[in-house]
Amino acid sequence: MKKEKTTPKALKKLTAPALAKKQLRTHELDLSLQFGAFPDLALHRTALPRAAVKRWIVQALQSDAELTVRVVGEEEAQTLNRNYRQKDYATNVLTFDYTQQPVVTADLVLCGPVVAREAAAQGKTLQAHYAHLLVHATLHAQGYDHETNEHDALEMEALEILLLAAMGFDNPY
Secondary structure (H helix, E strand, C coil): CCCCCCCHHHHHHHHHHHHHHHHHCCCCEEEEEEECCCCCHHHHHHHCCHHHHHHHHHHHCCCCEEEEEEEECHHHHHHHHHHHHCCCCCCCEEEEEEECCCCEEEEEEEEHHHHHHHHHHHCCCHHHHHHHHHHHHHHHHCCCCCCCCHHHHHHHHHHHHHHHHHCCCCCCC
16 A cells, blocks of 8 residues: 655644643653764764754653653664564664653664665765654654554654644655
């Protein structure tokens, strides 16, 4: 089935409730930011200043959270993807969600080399792609899922577009 593009009407439906919810309360985030060892690590550290990572994640939170963000190399990402998803390749991001209420707890694992390749291929800055993937993973940690059906996928995509636009990022799709 061909995926439909999110329409402005769909965005409009999500815009008001999402923004209203965000304006009611800024959620607390206990963040652990970790980096594994991999080539060009300094480039990734520069693209992920702690304050920016925290801002991107908080924008997507609907409740308080305790999150670990770990940026890893391809070997670690492939091992995790194989062991937990039975897919034997390094993927861009994995979300390990543990609780959603009363506090969201999760580990968000990003594969630095894969993220860098994707950003270059898509003509995005490394920072913009990381912002998108962190918003995406944060939504997953709160129960959003784009793999269940097309409606859920469109809802999640529209919310990502909206949240990223609120932070000054272009539509990632």
